[in-house]
Amino acid sequence: MIKGFRGTSLIDYPGKISSVIYTYKCNFHCPYCYNLDLIIPEKYKKLKDISVDWIIEELKRRSFFIKGVVITGGEPTIWGKELINLIEKIRYEVKLSIKLDTNGSNPHLIKELFEKDLVDFWAVDFKTAPFRYHEIGGEFDKVEKTFEILSNIPEKLEIRITLYPPLISEKELKEMLPYLRNFKYIAFQKCIQKNKKFSYPIEFYRKAKELFQKELPLAEILERF
Ligand code: SF4
Numbered sequence: 046m047i048k049g050f051r052g053t054s055l056i057d058y059p060g061k062i063s064s065v066i067y068t069y070k071c072n073f074h075c076p077y078c079y080n081l082d083l084i085i086p087e088k089y090k091k092l093k094d095i096s097v098d099w100i101i102e103e104l105k106r107r108s109f110f111i112k113g114v115v116i117t118g119g120e121p122t123i124w125g126k127e128l129i130n131l132i133e134k135i136r137y138e139v140k141l142s143i144k145l146d147t148n149g150s151n152p153h154l155i156k157e158l159f160e161k162d163l164v165d166f167w168a169v170d171f172k173t174a175p176f177r178y179h180e181i182g183g184e185f186d187k188v189e190k191t192f193e194i195l196s197n198i199p200e201k202l203e204i205r206i207t208l209y210p211p212l213i214s215e216k217e218l219k220e221m222l223p224y225l226r227n228f229k230y231i232a233f234q235k236c237i238q239k240n241k242k243f244s245y246p247i248e249f250y251r252k253a254k255e256l257f258q259k260e261l262p263l264a265e266i267l268e269r270f
Contacts (some may be wrong), residue, residue: 058112058113073172104135116131146170208270233254
């Protein structure tokens with residue numbers, strides 16, 4: 046399940062120094078994915094598997110200065126029970142806060158994690174307008190269910206929107222707005238690609254932020270651009 050580990054990060058868990066665990070495989074195929082080593086079989090097969098026991102020992106060794114653990118991917122939730130076991134081990138053996146990054150495609154597992162209160166902070170991607178999810182291999186009705194479950198804990202959730210021009214224009218943003226009414230933190234992220242033709246000028250980010258602030262007055266729109 047695990048193919049990567051970063052011991053210390055200052056940017057992956059809002060307000061906490063954290064370690065980052067990378068799972069491999071993903072059920073989406075976003076064209077801008079910057080973790081290709083973890084999602085293309087020919088690439089991830091070359092990476093060494095990392096055992097949960099090794100991770101737990103590393104976290105214990107660092108637990109005097111890290112305050113949280115981020116589990117990201119790939120898509121962590123495709124690992125089902127294995128992911129739950131990992132989270133329980135971290136929670137009960139190392140006692141660190143846990144943040145989970147997900148594309149929202151496994152509401153069944155997310156419900157179980159939510160009901161067991163195993164995750165302290167969630168980051169869920171909102172990739173494009175619902176009618177375009179099929180283009181990245183996703184089913185929006187599953188993501189919508191995830192949104193419904195996590196709308197119960199808006200203070201523990203960040204929705205991440207990567208402004209990748211071929212998937213998100215003003216039209217898509219307007220289609221996404223109705224699904225965001227119950228959320229508190231929405232982050233606009235810059236699409237980082239070597240090919241600059243898939244980046245918006247800064248004015249687009251500002252306009253998008255203005256639109257969201259106007260339509261979602263209770264939300265804080267975070268700038269990652
Ligand atoms: S959901 Fe994340 S890991 Fe999966 S393809 Fe998209 S960007 Fe890559």
